[in-house]
Every structure is written in structure tokens, then in C-alpha cells.
Amino acid sequence: MPPIETFYEVMRKQGITRRSFMKYCSLTASALGLGPSFVPQIAHAMETKPRTPVVWVSGLECTCCSESFIRGAHPLAKDVVLSMISLDYNHTLMAAAGHHAEAALEETLEKYKGNYILAVEGNPPLNEDGMFCIIGGRPFLDQLKRAAEGAKAVIAWGACASYGCVQAAKPNPTRATPIHEVITDKPIIRVPGCPPIAEVMTGVITYMLTFDRLPELDRQGRPAMFYGQRIHDKCYRRAHFDAGQFVESWDDENARKGYCLYKMGCKGPTTYNACSTIGWNDGTSFPIQSGHGCIGCSEDGFWDQGSFYNRVTDLTQFGVEANADQIGLAATGVVGAGVAIHAAISALKAAQNRAALREEA
Amino acid sequence: MSIPQPGPFQPAPSRKATVTDLPLGGARGARRLTAVYVYEVPVRLWHWINAFAIVVLCITGYLIASPLPTMQIGEAAHQFVMGYVRFTHFAAAMILIVGFAARAYWALVGNHHARQIFTLPLFNFQWWKEVWHEIRWYAFLERQPRKYAGHNPLAQLAMFTFITLGVLFMIVTGLALYGEGEGALSWIGRGFGWVIPLAGGSQMVHSLHHLGMWSIVIFTLVHIYVAVREDIMSRQSIISTMISGQRTFKDDRPD
Incomplete structure (x- = not known):
């Protein structure tokens, strides 16, 4: 087996000049919020490290993540990242089809075992043994588990893989399930959104490929640099x-x-x-x-x-279409009416007691 | 036999003020147990500060979710209507939080009445019987209520649920929401941010915070009603007790 190429070699093969490569490195540094001192570090890493392949699998999804991804605003970054990814297997972008595609995936999983990053678009349905999503004649659930076995880390693209999205919305007939409930033994980085922003996607992949580690994640496993603040x-x-x-x-x-x-x-x-x-x-x-x-x-x-x-x-938990204020106002009204009636009875009772006392006296 | 006189330097007396075991010596008039000092200054101060903060928080909180109509006072840079509403909400919340912390501290060092709304004698059968008696009194099934120096058991149950737990719930969810604006790395974000994924997202925390407000509004409604009603119909003072701290009784009959 030939030694695995470095990122830099892959880029040069793609026709990217040295000058463009350095521009890409500084762009990446600024996109990740790093200072100029990191540019040579990124360049050095890219020149010396063997490239990390990315395997991209798709379950129940609408391909909006892929569509967003290939529309990255910085074409250079996009091209570079695309050339980093093993395009042996990506439903939307791969050249191969049918058995060839499945064989290529299997080859990649074996060749780079323990070294590749698994990017998951969409999620697996669990009902009926996963029959609601069939890839290459087998349930997507099997493919996902197989691909996750040798992965170094897993990226959950979009709301589907991260949380379930529309196919997991109530009543969720196919039992579409976010991937963290299926893959429990690998670090999962969530990049939610429907779809996620292209630059966020390329930024996350670039960070992981460059620094060989996960970016800083927040409580929900999202990269803090992009999901640290609200809109x-x-x-x-x-x-x-x-x-x-x-x-x-x-x-x-x-x-x-x-x-x-x-x-x-x-x-x-x-x-x-x-x-x-x-x-x-x-x-x-x-x-x-x-x-x-x-x-x-x-x-x-x-x-x-x-x-x-x-x-x-609206809070659907109450079985009626009502929001917190409507529920609260209705409850307050009922209790208020109860108080008024109770007060009236209290007054009558008190008068009755006084009358009884007078009679006794 | 001794008079059960609650006070910081006395051993804790029984929960109920009993008049049966009063000393019979002295003049006839001196038999009356006229007043028991129940609510110390910090408790009374907290009650009214807390009440004021809750009123402000309910109004401003409602206006944050359903803002006032758009106003044209000046350029956006010179106008701060929503900002003032939110500032008032946060300021009142901080007062409520400090008050709650001080009140919890006073439960430790104050008299035994100060502890009442922080603990429930859940395994005391007699206490549950008295809760039931109080419910029967409100259902017009008892001719007269019992006498209590502190809260009656039903009131204790309500205050523990709606104020001690309820306000604590509002503080935790409120700080979680406030931490969102402060940032995940702020101490509030670090300390309370865990609430948001636990509840299933920020929007759900907002909804729960709303429901919490309505539960306190309903409590307030009932609380004021029963305070006035008991002041008139029960055998002891209610409203003035939260002003002077003294509980007075209207009759000498036991219990």
C-alpha cells in the first residue's frame, strides 16, 4: 500500500498553487478565530500530515446539508475541503454507482480503519428493523454502524443527525433517531441547522483535519465557535x-x-x-x-x-392547542371564580352562624 | 407548667399555641394569652420585598413575552423601551434572589417559625390530619378552624410548594435564560446553562418560566383571599401579623 499523501500533496495535485495554499491557510486561521501566528502552524501541519479521509454517509435526509456544503462561499476553502474528503463515497458527489460505490466504501473503511472521520447526513429510522431507509439493499442503520466502527470521530451534519428534524417530529412513525442514540462509543460533534451554514461545515472539517482534534464543544456537543451565541x-x-x-x-x-x-x-x-x-x-x-x-x-x-x-x-403536552399564557390565564380565571364563589358562601355561612348564635342566646 | 413563649432564647414550643395550660395565678385578665411574637423583622421584611418583586416580575415578564405596542420616541439608538422593561425585570429578579438567599439563611438562624416554609413534616400523621381538618374548614364542613401561632398545616403546604419550590424554580429557569444573554462562559451561563438542554431547548425553558409565573399568580390570588378571609373568620390575627409580627387570638377556648 502506498504511503498516504499529505494534505499539501493532495492540494497541489488538484492544481492549487503554493500562493493559493498560503492564502487558504491564513483564511482558515481567521475563520477559526486564530491569530496570524497560527498560519505557519497550519501550513506546516498541512505539508507534513497525511490527509485524513472523510467518509460521508446519508440516511433519512433531504440532501440540503450537501447542497449547502458545495455552495461554500469561499470557493478555495470549499475546493480544498472537497479534495480532502474521500469522494469515493458521497451519494450526491460520487462518480461511482451501485455495487461499485458500495465496494469503494468498503475499501475506504478497511484501508483507513481508525483514521477516517465519519460525516453523517440524516438519521436512521429504527422501526421495522430500519426498513424505512435502504442503502444498497440493506438498512441504513447497518451501514451507519459499520462505518462508525473504524471512525476516529463522527460529525452529525444538520438537524437530522443531531436532533432528528422533520422525520423525527411527532408522531415520528418511522422512529427516526438522532445518531448519538445509535453510535455511543465515538466522539460526536453536532453541527445542527437545516441545513448548517456552508462556512460552518467547512470550518469544522478544516479544524478537525488541521489540528487532528475536535474543536471546543458546548454542552450540547456543538462547536462553541459557531454555536456559542444566539442569532x-x-x-x-x-x-x-x-x-x-x-x-x-x-x-x-x-x-x-x-x-x-x-x-x-x-x-x-x-x-x-x-x-x-x-x-x-x-x-x-x-x-x-x-x-x-x-x-x-x-x-x-x-x-x-x-x-x-x-x-x-403552544404546548402540545397538554393535548390542546394552547400556549403558557392561555393555560395560565384560564387557570387564573377558574381559580378567581372559585375564590369569588367561596367568598360568597363564606359570607352566607357566617351570617347563618350569627343567626344561630342569636337564637341560642 | 410554663407559658409556651416562642422567642430566640426559649426552647421551641409546640406547633400550636395552646391556651389550656396557662398558669392560673394572678388576676383574671392576665389569663388571656394576648399575643405571640411569630414573624421576626427579617421574615416580615422579606415577605413584603418578595411580594413587591413578584408583582414587578409578573408585569415586566409578561411584557417581555408580549411587548408593548411599537413606540416612536426617537431613533432606535435614543429609545430603550424594551431595554427598560427587561432591565426592570432583571433588577427585580436580582432583588428577589438576594431576598430568597437571605430568607433561607434566616431559616437557619431565626426562630422556629422562620423554618416553617422550608420544611414539611411529611411523615407526621397528626400533621396530615390537621391538613385534612383545614381542608374541611375551607369546604364548610367544620364549624371553626384550629388556632395556630405560625402557619396552619395547609398554608404551610401551599407556601412550601408555591413559594419555596416555586420561587426556586423561577430563579433557576430565570438564571438559565439570563445566562443565555450573558454568554455560555459567564458564571451564570456555567452555573445554570445545564437547564436548557435538560428542558429541551431555550424555547421550552421560556414556556416553563411562563407557567411558573402563572402558578405564582394563582397562589397570590388565593393567598390574599384566604389571608383576608381568615383575618375575618378565623380565631386569630392574620394580616396585621405580617406587619407587626404579633399573632393575637380572638378567644380563650382551647385549640
Whole structure:
């Protein structure tokens, strides 16, 4: 077996110049929030380390993660990262098909055993022995477990792999299950979003390939550098929120002025993601900038968290469509009426007792 | 026999103020047990500060979730309506938290009445019987309630549930939400951020924080009603006790 190529060799083969390579290194350093002193370190690592292949498998999903990924805003970073990934196996991008593709996957898993990173898009359904998602004639569940066996680390792409997303929304007939419940013996890094931002995806992969370790993760296993703050914390409309200037209805004057979308149910205050700093499509825009509130797509179970258009959302746990304020107000009303009736009976009873006492006397 | 006189330098007397075992010596008028000092200054101070903070927190909290209509006072940079509402909420919350901590401390060092809303004698059959008696009194099935120097058992149960546990729940969920703005690396974020994934996301913590508010609103409604009702219909003082600290009794009959 020939020695595994370094990242630098792979890049040069792809026709990337030395100059472009150094640009990529400095871009990566700044994207990861590292100082200029890290640029030579990154370059050195890329020149000397054998490349780490990435195997990309897909379960129940819509391919929006792949679509986002290949639209990385910095084409260089994207090309480099794509050339790093073993394209032997990726449903959307691979050249091979059928048995050849499955054989190629098996070869990669064997060749790089214990060294590759497994990137999972989508999730496995567990009901009916996983028959709701068949890859190459076998349940995706089997493929996922097989691919995870020799993986160094696992990336959970998107809301599907991280939390379950729409196919796991109630009542979840296929029992679609986030991957951390299936893969329990490997470190899993969650990159939620529907889809995640392209630069976040390339940034996470680059970090792991360059430094050979997981980036700093938060409590929920998300990379803290991209999911450390809420959309709301860095929203450019935040000043209107603090001022109490809100869009009151769609297409009103306030909407045209670009006021805060809080009253239209924007989930920015409860959503951790980097949309308001990195933006989408080469930093062109993000949902709030285009006039629609955030729907919280990178949050756990965002399909089951009530309406996208209310701040105080329905609690389906109560079996009725009602939010906390409606439930609270109704309960207060019932108790208030009870108090009034109780007070009236108390007064009558007291009068009765006084009358009885007078009769006794 | 001695008069059960609650006080910091006396051994803890029985829970109920009994008039049966009063000394018979002295003038006839001196038989009356007129007043028992129940609520010490820190307890009374906390009660009213806490009540004030809760009122402010309920109003501002509601306005955070359902903000006031948009106002045009000036440019966004010169206007801070939502900011003031949130500031008031957070300031009142900090007062409530410090008050709660001080009150918990006083439960340790104050008289035994100060401990009452922090502990429940769950394995005391007699106590449960008296809870039942109190429920029967409210259901108009008893002619008269019993006399208590401190809280009656039903009140103790309600205050433990809605105030001690309820306020603690609001403090924990509230600090978790406040920690989101402060950042995951702040001490509040580090200390209380675990609540958010536990509850199933920030939006769910918001909803639970709302339900907590409504439970305290309902408690307040009932609390004020029964305080007024008991002040009129029971055999002891209620409202003035939380002002002067003295519990007075209206009759000399036992229990």
C-alpha cells in the first residue's frame, strides 16, 4: 500500500498553487478565530500530515446539508475541503454507482480503519428493523454502524443527525433517531441547522483535519465557535428590539423600516447559530435580513416547538392547542371564580352562624 | 407548667399555641394569652420585598413575552423601551434572589417559625390530619378552624410548594435564560446553562418560566383571599401579623 499523501500533496495535485495554499491557510486561521501566528502552524501541519479521509454517509435526509456544503462561499476553502474528503463515497458527489460505490466504501473503511472521520447526513429510522431507509439493499442503520466502527470521530451534519428534524417530529412513525442514540462509543460533534451554514461545515472539517482534534464543544456537543451565541445576540436589528420597535404585522410600515421581528415569532432569541454573523450565500443575507423571522432550525426538535410565528408557543403536552399564557390565564380565571364563589358562601355561612348564635342566646 | 413563649432564647414550643395550660395565678385578665411574637423583622421584611418583586416580575415578564405596542420616541439608538422593561425585570429578579438567599439563611438562624416554609413534616400523621381538618374548614364542613401561632398545616403546604419550590424554580429557569444573554462562559451561563438542554431547548425553558409565573399568580390570588378571609373568620390575627409580627387570638377556648 502506498504511503498516504499529505494534505499539501493532495492540494497541489488538484492544481492549487503554493500562493493559493498560503492564502487558504491564513483564511482558515481567521475563520477559526486564530491569530496570524497560527498560519505557519497550519501550513506546516498541512505539508507534513497525511490527509485524513472523510467518509460521508446519508440516511433519512433531504440532501440540503450537501447542497449547502458545495455552495461554500469561499470557493478555495470549499475546493480544498472537497479534495480532502474521500469522494469515493458521497451519494450526491460520487462518480461511482451501485455495487461499485458500495465496494469503494468498503475499501475506504478497511484501508483507513481508525483514521477516517465519519460525516453523517440524516438519521436512521429504527422501526421495522430500519426498513424505512435502504442503502444498497440493506438498512441504513447497518451501514451507519459499520462505518462508525473504524471512525476516529463522527460529525452529525444538520438537524437530522443531531436532533432528528422533520422525520423525527411527532408522531415520528418511522422512529427516526438522532445518531448519538445509535453510535455511543465515538466522539460526536453536532453541527445542527437545516441545513448548517456552508462556512460552518467547512470550518469544522478544516479544524478537525488541521489540528487532528475536535474543536471546543458546548454542552450540547456543538462547536462553541459557531454555536456559542444566539442569532439574537448578534442580530443587526437588535437595536430595534431594545428600543421596543417591532414589526406588528406583515408588510406594515415597521416591516419596511426593518424593525425587529420578535412579535412575528422570530426565534432568534432562542436559537444558537452563526447566521447573524456569517450569513448565507457568500454572506449575502440571512432570514431576518430578508424580512422573515428565524424559525430556529438549529434547535432541538424545532418542528415540535410550536408555531414559527409566535413568541409564546403552544404546548402540545397538554393535548390542546394552547400556549403558557392561555393555560395560565384560564387557570387564573377558574381559580378567581372559585375564590369569588367561596367568598360568597363564606359570607352566607357566617351570617347563618350569627343567626344561630342569636337564637341560642 | 410554663407559658409556651416562642422567642430566640426559649426552647421551641409546640406547633400550636395552646391556651389550656396557662398558669392560673394572678388576676383574671392576665389569663388571656394576648399575643405571640411569630414573624421576626427579617421574615416580615422579606415577605413584603418578595411580594413587591413578584408583582414587578409578573408585569415586566409578561411584557417581555408580549411587548408593548411599537413606540416612536426617537431613533432606535435614543429609545430603550424594551431595554427598560427587561432591565426592570432583571433588577427585580436580582432583588428577589438576594431576598430568597437571605430568607433561607434566616431559616437557619431565626426562630422556629422562620423554618416553617422550608420544611414539611411529611411523615407526621397528626400533621396530615390537621391538613385534612383545614381542608374541611375551607369546604364548610367544620364549624371553626384550629388556632395556630405560625402557619396552619395547609398554608404551610401551599407556601412550601408555591413559594419555596416555586420561587426556586423561577430563579433557576430565570438564571438559565439570563445566562443565555450573558454568554455560555459567564458564571451564570456555567452555573445554570445545564437547564436548557435538560428542558429541551431555550424555547421550552421560556414556556416553563411562563407557567411558573402563572402558578405564582394563582397562589397570590388565593393567598390574599384566604389571608383576608381568615383575618375575618378565623380565631386569630392574620394580616396585621405580617406587619407587626404579633399573632393575637380572638378567644380563650382551647385549640
